[in-house]
Amino acid sequence: MTTIEATALTKVYREATTDVVAVRDASLATAAGEIVAVMGPSGSGKTTLLSMLGCILRPTTGTVTIDGQRVWDSDERDLPRLRRRYVGFIFQSFNLFPALTAAENVEVVLNLKGLDGRAARREAGRLLERVGLAPRLDFRPRDLSGGEKQRVSIARALAGDPPLILADEPTANLDASNGEQVMRLLREAAAQGRSVVIVTHDHRVAPWVDRTVLLEDGRLVA
Amino acid sequence: MSVDIARKNLFHDRTRFLITVVGVTFSVVLIFAQVGIYLGFIENASIIIDNTDAEIWITSKSSANFDFPLAFDERRLAKVKEVPGVADADYLILTWLSMRLADGGSEAVELIGFNPHTGVGGPWQLVEGSVQALKAGHGLIVDESAFPKLGALRVGDLVEVDETRLRVVGISRGVRGFTTAPYVFTSLRTAREVDPRFRDRTVFIVARVVPGHDPSQVAERLRALPYLDVHTRDEYSLKTRLYWTLQTGLGVGFALTALMAVVVGTVVVAQTIYTATIEHLREFGTLKAIGATNRMVYGIIVEQAVINAVVGYAAGLLITLLAVHSSSLTGVVMVVRPPVMLAVFIVAVAMCLGAAVISVRKALQVDPVMVFRA
Numbered sequence: 174m175t176t177i178e179a180t181a182l183t184k185v186y187r188e189a190t191t192d193v194v195a196v197r198d199a200s201l202a203t204a205a206g207e208i209v210a211v212m213g214p215s216g217s218g219k220t221t222l223l224s225m226l227g228c229i230l231r232p233t234t235g236t237v238t239i240d241g242q243r244v245w246d247s248d249e250r251d252l253p254r255l256r257r258r259y260v261g262f263i264f265q266s267f268n269l270f271p272a273l274t275a276a277e278n279v280e281v282v283l284n285l286k287g288l289d290g291r292a293a294r295r296e297a298g299r300l301l302e303r304v305g306l307a308p309r310l311d312f313r314p315r316d317l318s319g320g321e322k323q324r325v326s327i328a329r330a331l332a333g334d335p336p337l338i339l340a341d342e343p344t345a346n347l348d349a350s351n352g353e354q355v356m357r358l359l360r361e362a363a364a365q366g367r368s369v370v371i372v373t374h375d376h377r378v379a380p381w382v383d384r385t386v387l388l389e390d391g392r393l394v395a
Numbered sequence: 396m397s398v399d400i401a402r403k404n405l406f407h408d409r410t411r412f413l414i415t416v417v418g419v420t421f422s423v424v425l426i427f428a429q430v431g432i433y434l435g436f437i438e439n440a441s442i443i444i445d446n447t448d449a450e451i452w453i454t455s456k457s458s459a460n461f462d463f464p465l466a467f468d469e470r471r472l473a474k475v476k477e478v479p480g481v482a483d484a485d486y487l488i489l490t491w492l493s494m495r496l497a498d499g500g501s502e503a504v505e506l507i508g509f510n511p512h513t514g515v516g517g518p519w520q521l522v523e524g525s526v527q528a529l530k531a532g533h534g535l536i537v538d539e540s541a542f543p544k545l546g547a548l549r550v551g552d553l554v555e556v557d558e559t560r561l562r563v564v565g566i567s568r569g570v571r572g573f574t575t576a577p578y579v580f581t582s583l584r585t586a587r588e589v590d591p592r593f594r595d596r597t598v599f600i601v602a603r604v605v606p607g608h609d610p611s612q613v614a615e616r617l618r619a620l621p622y623l624d625v626h627t628r629d630e631y632s633l634k635t636r637l638y639w640t641l642q643t644g645l646g647v648g649f650a651l652t653a654l655m656a657v658v659v660g661t662v663v664v665a666q667t668i669y670t671a672t673i674e675h676l677r678e679f680g681t682l683k684a685i686g687a688t689n690r691m692v693y694g695i696i697v698e699q700a701v702i703n704a705v706v707g708y709a710a711g712l713l714i715t716l717l718a719v720h721s722s723s724l725t726g727v728v729m730v731v732r733p734p735v736m737l738a739v740f741i742v743a744v745a746m747c748l749g750a751a752v753i754s755v756r757k758a759l760q761v762d763p764v765m766v767f768r769a
Binding site: 220223224227229230250253254256257258262264265268270271272273277280281282284285286289290293329341 | 397404678680763764766
């Protein structure tokens with residue numbers, strides 16, 4: 174079953190008097206349980222593609238359908254709800270809230286999805302336990318290693334059980350061991366029926382993904 | 396309950412929080428001080444009017460305020476008493492004189508001559524002596540608030556007012572005037588002896604109305620009398636307060652300082668909230684990316700502004716109340732009552748919310764795409 178289907182996505186930025194095409198006519202579909210890696214050099218349009226898939230950046234033309242819902246037909250004000258419902262994000266720089274503990278960082282997403290109080294706290298604990306951070310629930314990001322931060326980030330992305338995980342360079346700031354641990358967790362997430370799209374330069378992810386597509390000058394070439 | 400990002404972020408950076416709260420506290424204390432001292436001054440300005448058991452005050456035409464009245468013919472009293480609704484009326488004299496001090500110096504005083512048989516216009520609280528003792532003549536009641544100027548007088552002491560020797564027969568409490576000259580009280584008869592200009596003249600006629608009659612209606616009837624101004628107690632109190640507030644620049648001075656306090660507070664709070672917002676822009680971007688709405692984002696900044704306001708206000712109120720407590724020792728009267736507290740609280744919250752406006756705009760402009768930049 175297809176989780177996300179992007180059809181003929183094009184994004185054109187206007188810079189001064191020139192139109193710059195960041196992504197051109199890109200089509201991509203992923204099935205539930207599948208991990209797809211989008212690889213390409215810097216400036217090839219990977220982040221732009223990821224932003225359009227994640228309901229953050231409106232494409233100039235083309236459509237994105239997640240779980241049967243045509244995302245870009247929605248009103249701009251409805252996009253936060255779609256992101257809450259369908260997408261879990263993992264960022265290269267983790268983007269954890271420094272003032273919150275590991276558990277609270279996960280709880281924030283659960284709160285946004287309508288789960289509050291003890292139930293949210295319990296669920297955050299369960300998710301962090303799943304990524305091997307049960308002893309670190311009350312640690313703040315500054316007290317966690319890079320690998321641990323990324324695992325909190327994965328737990329956060331899994332919060333609320335979204336069908337799609339979008340990961341931006343999830344292993345870029347990690348050593349081999351931590352990178353492998355992160356990919357194993359993403360593999361587990363996919364095994365539970367989610368689609369995972371990874372944007373990366375890192376060839377170490379190759380053994381963990383089902384499919385790799387190449388983005389060059391805004392075009393998907395393989 | 397949800398994770399309170401606003402509170403967590405605010406308390407996470409304690410130094411910044413402290414700076415913001417100090418800014419709000421400074422502002423709140425300054426506003427309280429300005430408003431409190433102004434109210435203290437202005438309540439003192441009409442303290443005799445407000446505490447005199449007479450609903451109607453009659454003065455000469457164009458008598459601007461209580462402390463600088465003009466005298467008029469005392470024969471008007473009979474006409475006043477004839478007006479329906481007037482139960483009784485008395486003369487009341489106020490004159491500026493000089494009192495010789497024990498150290499040989501002298502001090503200006505405002506001598507009030509009143510009818511000791513009715514007590515109308517006299518002191519309302521005595522800590523020593525009695526009003527009745529004034530009936531014997533050549534007696535004087537001094538307020539304890541005047542001791543720093545007149546010396547620590549006791550009942551039985553002899554003093555000299557405009558070369559007339561008077562004996563202190565009472566010590567009053569709570570009669571602190573607006574001007575630098577303390578109020579001292581004597582009988583009407585003695586006042587006329589000390590200052591013969593008032594032998595057949597009076598400064599005020601103070602009238603009580605028959606119970607059940609409306610003082611405003613009785614005052615309206617009295618306004619038919621020529622060459623006099625007639626006020627109800629509240630009207631005359633307000634007239635006196637407005638005179639000092641508007642005619643002397645006192646009100647403008649206090650208002651400008653209070654306004655400066657609001658401006659300084661707003662700038663301090665705006666700077667710290669704005670810096671904090673800029674530093675947390677990436678977090679706001681992340682929040683938006685994971686599904687927070689704009690409303691949730693500005694809710695965080697608004698909550699932080701309100702917390703700053705509440706904590707800063709509480710600290711400011713505490714300092715103010717301590718100042719009010721000690722103000723009785725310094726001689727400065729600060730009036731801080733619940734309505735003033737509420738008003739300053741509203742100003743503090745409005746100030747912090749106003750200061751947060753730029754930050755809210757900045758946070759709302761954050762493009763969640765920024766979260767993908769390393």
